[in-house]
Amino acid sequence: LVIITTPNDTHFSYSRQVLLAGRNCVVEKPFAINESEARELVQIAQTSGKVLSVFQNRRWDGDFLTLKALLRENALGHVVEIESRFDRYRASKKPNAWREDGTFPGSGVLFDLGAHLFDQIVDLMGVPEYVTGTVRNERQIAGAPDDSFLVVLDYPAKNFKAVCRAGMLVRDRPPRFTVLGTRGTFTKHGLDVQEDQLKSGIVPGDEAYGREAPACFGVLDAEVYPDVVFRGAVTTADGKYPDFYKNVAAAIRGRAGLAVTPEQAADVVRIIELAKRSSDERRSLAFACEEPLP
DSSP states (O other), rough: OOEESSSSGHHHHHHHHHHHHHHOEEEEEESSSHHHHHHHHHHHHHHOOOEEEEEEEGOOOOOHHHHHHHHHHTTTTSSEEEEEEEOOOOOSOOOOOGGGOOOOOTHHHHHHHHHHHHHHHHHHHOSSSEEEEEEOTTTTTTTTOOOEEEEEEEEEEGTTTEEEEEBBOOOOOOOOOEEHHHEEEEEEOOOOOOHHHHTOOOOOOOOOOOOEEEEEEGEEEEEEETTEEEEEEOOOOOTHHHHHHEEEEEEHHTTOSSOOOOHHHHHHHHHHHHHHHHHHTSEEETTTSOOOOO
């Protein structure tokens, strides 16, 4: 297994070399910087019979695992909207950061954070029918790429939409998730703890790894029975980033299907490109409207 954690513009060429050399491959998100490259990698993986996956670790965030459990249990009834945000505050450009260099292919917040948010929605709901995007450089830094986006993934046939947002000028953080359903609402603040834990030396296997403090639990406000309303904290599931690699190992051994498939990863790249085109053209775009984007 070869793991690729290099700048975005190298993901296609390195993954292609790995697959053609007869090796299994995991590549950092985004899968590629355009859909045509992503679809080519899907084809090479299918032809070679090798396992190809994208490190979408945030499918194993504790808050997302909690949300998936609530949906499985129908705790909110029919869910009509999920607002998913990943915000930061940094008013100035980070020195020597290729992600903040507008001349660098695949830079910007849309590729960086959109890849996470869109993947989670695709995991829950499949691909959208329509994509509507507003992508901006709100800090107005010369030579910088986009640093903010608001993208709506619309599923009219399912009476559902996802509102995905990220920005670099959000000092007072709004909820990470706001989920609206016919029976109630789930609201969750704060980011998953695993990344900060790993930086501080807490690793998988430690008792505290992936575990969130009760003060950070999300709140469910829902009608659990007719005329019986519950409002209270929902214990956040433990985050489980190692489960991504457990799944990849099982797939390589032929014991499980991939959790994050290259086809899904290519769909996410398509959403990113449609969101940018939608913003440029100031109109909604159908996901199925065209051939793979160049």
